[in-house]
Amino acid sequence: MYLTMTKPLFNSYFLFFLILTAFALSSCKKESDQPSWDVDILAPLISSSMTINNLVSDTLIKINPDSTVNLVYTSSLINYSADSLAQIRDTNLVSGFPIFSGTFPGGYQIVPLTPTVMNFQVSGVVLKKAILKTEFINIIMSNPIGCTLIFDYEVPGATLGGIPFRVFDSIPGNTRYSKTFSLAGYSLDLTGPGGTSSNTMSVSIVAYISKNVLKYTIPNTTALIDSNRIYNTQAEYVQGYLGQSTKNIGPQRSAFSLFKSIRSGILNFSKINITLDMDNSVGVDATINLLKISSINTKTGTTVNLICPSVINNSINVSRASQTGNPASPVDSTIKSVVINSSNSNISTQFFANLPNQLAYSLQVLVNPLGNISGDNDFIYSGHGINANLQVNIPLSALASNLVLADTLLLNLSNSKQIQKVNSGSLYLYLTNGLPFNAQVQIYTLNNINNKLTITDSLIQTPNNTILSANMAYIGNLWKVSSSVNSKLAIPLTKSKINNLVNAKKVIVLATFNTPAQNNFINIYSYYQLDFKLVADFNYNLSTKN
Numbered sequence: 001m002y003l004t005m006t007k008p009l010f011n012s013y014f015l016f017f018l019i020l021t022a023f024a025l026s027s028c029k030k031e032s033d034q035p036s037w038d039v040d041i042l043a044p045l046i047s048s049s050m051t052i053n054n055l056v057s058d059t060l061i062k063i064n065p066d067s068t069v070n071l072v073y074t075s076s077l078i079n080y081s082a083d084s085l086a087q088i089r090d091t092n093l094v095s096g097f098p099i100f101s102g103t104f105p106g107g108y109q110i111v112p113l114t115p116t117v118m119n120f121q122v123s124g125v126v127l128k129k130a131i132l133k134t135e136f137i138n139i140i141m142s143n144p145i146g147c148t149l150i151f152d153y154e155v156p157g158a159t160l161g162g163i164p165f166r167v168f169d170s171i172p173g174n175t176r177y178s179k180t181f182s183l184a185g186y187s188l189d190l191t192g193p194g195g196t197s198s199n200t201m202s203v204s205i206v207a208y209i210s211k212n213v214l215k216y217t218i219p220n221t222t223a224l225i226d227s228n229r230i231y232n233t234q235a236e237y238v239q240g241y242l243g244q245s246t247k248n249i250g251p252q253r254s255a256f257s258l259f260k261s262i263r264s265g266i267l268n269f270s271k272i273n274i275t276l277d278m279d280n281s282v283g284v285d286a287t288i289n290l291l292k293i294s295s296i297n298t299k300t301g302t303t304v305n306l307i308c309p310s311v312i313n314n315s316i317n318v319s320r321a322s323q324t325g326n327p328a329s330p331v332d333s334t335i336k337s338v339v340i341n342s343s344n345s346n347i348s349t350q351f352f353a354n355l356p357n358q359l360a361y362s363l364q365v366l367v368n369p370l371g372n373i374s375g376d377n378d379f380i381y382s383g384h385g386i387n388a389n390l391q392v393n394i395p396l397s398a399l400a401s402n403l404v405l406a407d408t409l410l411l412n413l414s415n416s417k418q419i420q421k422v423n424s425g426s427l428y429l430y431l432t433n434g435l436p437f438n439a440q441v442q443i444y445t446l447n448n449i450n451n452k453l454t455i456t457d458s459l460i461q462t463p464n465n466t467i468l469s470a471n472m473a474y475i476g477n478l479w480k481v482s483s484s485v486n487s488k489l490a491i492p493l494t495k496s497k498i499n500n501l502v503n504a505k506k507v508i509v510l511a512t513f514n515t516p517a518q519n520n521f522i523n524i525y526s527y528y529q530l531d532f533k534l535v536a537d538f539n540y541n542l543s544t545k546n
Contacts, residue, residue, distance in 0.1 A: 047533040051526065067525045069396045075254055077276075078288070078388035080247060080365055088127075090231040093118040096223040097205055099145070103217040104209055111151075111207035111224055115193055118201050118228060124243035126198045127190045128376055131237040135183040140227040143171040145218055148210035153226075157189035157201045170210065183230075190240070198240060198376070203228060235382065237330075242284050242378040244371055250362030253296070258392075259355040263299070265403035265512070267355065270521040272348050273393045274340040276311065280318045280386050281333040283379035287366040288316045288388060295356035304354040308345035311338055317369075318386070323379060330381055363388075396524035400437065403513045408506055422498055425538035427491040431467055432531040434484040436522045438469035440512045441489070445504035455508075457500040464490045469516045470528075479520050481528060493538075 062070040095116045104110060120127065143149050149171045158165040165186060171177040192200040207224055209216055259267070280286055291313060293306045306312060319334045342348040365386060368378070443459040467489060473482035515522045 049529055049531045051529050063526045067527055069524050069526055071258070071392075071394045071396060073256075073258060073392040073394075075256075075359065075390045075392075076387070077361060077363060077390050078249060078278075078365060078386060080367075080386040088130075088233040088235070089121040090229065090233075091118060091120050092230075093203070093228045095203075095226045095228075097207070097226060099207070099218055099222045099224055101218050101220045101222065103215055105215045106209050106213040107211040108209050109206060110149075110209055110218060111205060113204055113206050115202045115204040116226075117192060117197075118203055118230070120190065120199045120201070120230075122199055124245065126241035126243075126372070126376055127238060128198055128240040129238070130188040130190060130235045132183050132186050132188065133234045133236040133382055135186070135233045136180055136231055137165075137183055138178065138180045138229040138231070139167060140229075141171055141177040142225045143173060143175055143177070144222050144224070145216065146173040147213045147216045148172050149207050149224070150210055151205060151207045151224075154204050155201060156204065157191075158183060158186045159189075160186045235380075237379070237381050239283075239377065239379045241372045241374070241376045242282075242368065242380065244368045245366075247365045247367075248362075249365070251292070251360060252362070253358050253360045256295075256356050256359045258394075259357060262355050263404040263406045263510075266353075266399075266401040267403050268353070268399045268521075269348065269394055270397040270399075271395050272342065272352055274347060275391045275393065276316075276338045276340070276388060277391060278316065278318050278336045278338075278386075278388045279333050280335075281321045281331045281381075281384035282386055283320050283323065283374070283377070284368050285320050285370065285373075286318045286386050287369045288318060289313065289364045289366070290316075291362045291364060293359065293361040293390075295351050295354045296358040296360055297354050297356050298358060300354075302354055303360075304346075304350050304356075306340070306345060306347065306351050308340050308347075310344055311340055320374075320378075321384075331384055333384075359390075361390075397521045398515070398524075399521050400513045400515050405511050405513065407509050409509065410506055422493060422538050424495055425493050425536065427493065428535045428537065429489040429491065430533045430535065431487045431489065432484045433468060433487060434470050434481055434529045434531075436470055436472055436479070436481055436524070436528070437513050437515060439467045439514075441465050441467065442510045444508045444510065445500045446506045446508065447500070447503050448505055453506065456504065457497055459493075459497060459501075460489070460491055464488075469514075472516050472522070479522050480525075484529075484531075 060071050060073065062072050064070065093116070097111050097114050100110045100112075137155075139153060141151065151167075151169060151171065153167040153169075155165040165181075165183060167179075167181065169177070169179070188201060189195075190199055190201055191197055193202045203226075205224070205226060276290065278288060290311055293312070295304045295306070296302075316336065316338060318336050321334050322332045324330055324332050340347055345351070367386075372378075440462075441460060442462075442465055444455045445457045445459065446453045447456045448454075449456075466487065468485045468487045470481040470485050471483045472479050475482070
């Protein structure tokens with residue numbers, strides 16, 4: 001993300017884009033059909049304006065009713081999903097159902113109604129009810145006798161619209177039956193045949209000799225073998241006791257690009273808030289412990305730990321959500337926010353003064369810290385979970401002192417014939433600055449010398465590299481822009497500088513920024529504006545030669 005202070009007058013590509021645009025537009029001049037000659041060209045190339053919306057990504061900007069601007073940066077720390085809390089592993093059940101021996105006519109029931117129990121493999125969790133989003137059951141039966149069997153397979157605890165899951169089918173003699181069925185949308189009663197158990201579901205089978213058989217003799221010790229495999233189970237809803245578990249997150253790092261272009265200097269803010277927002281949309285109690293959070297500046301090698309005794313290593317309890325009874329919005333979440341600011345931490349004086357480009361953190365989430373206090377009435381809906389977001393809110397009221405920003409851009413102009421037709425000249429950037437910052441700007445070209453990138457030239461000459469700040473006045477107890485200030489920035493292009501540009505592999509844009517009133521924080525308003533115009537004054541070679 002880009003903070004206004006990191007690019008207060010232009011995007012790093014802005015000035016260099018102007019140079020390239022000048023070359024591109026000058027190349028549009030029609031070449032003569034006569035032998036080449038040199039001409040002087042004076043032409044306006046670009047005229048435009050920039051506001052805060054051009055300088056910072058819209059997703060980071062919050063404009064307040066008084067036109068002041070806040071930057072809001074959000075990072076997800078916890079995303080503890082339903083699948084993590086109540087995951088049902090693939091389950092297999094193999095049963096043998098004894099077959100009556102003797103000689104029987106067609107249509108005779110040779111396997112009595114025989115319920116058996118399938119136990120789901122869920123560690124530390126007591127499941128009573130579930131509504132399935134996806135689940136497949138693979139039924140495999142082996143018919144050991146020489147005539148066709150008709151079977152009635154039923155799962156009384158799995159219902160759809162109040163009707164139990166049922167398969168009525170046949171198996172030819174001495175063959176193997178295998179079919180897969182979807183249980184998506186079914187409600188499961190997981191309390192077992194007597195309604196007093198958990199994690200279990202009963203299966204019952206009845207089998208008959210086909211009515212097309214006149215009679216058949218079945219020997220002793222013959223059984224119908226039934227194998228059931230339930231897999232790819234994902235629940236839309238689960239109710240029971242979701243267990244007591246601990247999830248450790250981190251240590252891990254995330255990029256923090258708010259200050260990524262800053263090379264050195266001082267940037268202070270009048271106010272910074274970090275809010276740890278926790279959202280529990282699961283029917284379990286939770287405890288969140290933020291063990292450590294650090295700001296890391298990899299450019300300086302400096303790490304600063306956040307010091308906030310009320311939050312760091314201090315358990316934060318978040319109560320369970322509740323059910324609304326409304327299928328369209330079934331959960332009423334519990335939300336808890338903890339604020340970290342300059343009054344209870346080192347966030348302003350040290351943590352963000354480190355100008356980090358990375359944040360490191362580690363935390364812990366404990367589910368049901370007091371055990372099964374709900375009496376098996378924990379619940380979870382798909383798409384819900386336990387979430388925690390870290391939100392950084394920075395009002396753009398800042399003080400910059402010798403703040404040096406740098407950006408390196410790849411460059412490849414060696415094939416540009418138009419650039420080589422410019423003999424000499426200058427680009428003039430006319431600015432009307434309504435922003436409360438002044439800047440000294442420089443652009444360096446780099447080339448590969450002895451396998452090392454080395455600065456070969458500077459494109460802007462001092463002291464003609466200064467963009468003046470707008471005039472400031474103390475208005476209504478605040479420093480505000482009272483009037484815009486004009487500046488002219490010259491970019492001379494001698495033939496040697498053009499050659500250095502053509503040969504350059506990269507360019508570095510460097511800018512040093514200062515607020516005009518060094519001891520006062522300056523607010524940034526959404527209506528502050530920078531107007532600019534780029535004018536080219538070139539001596540250009542017109543030629544019919546390629």
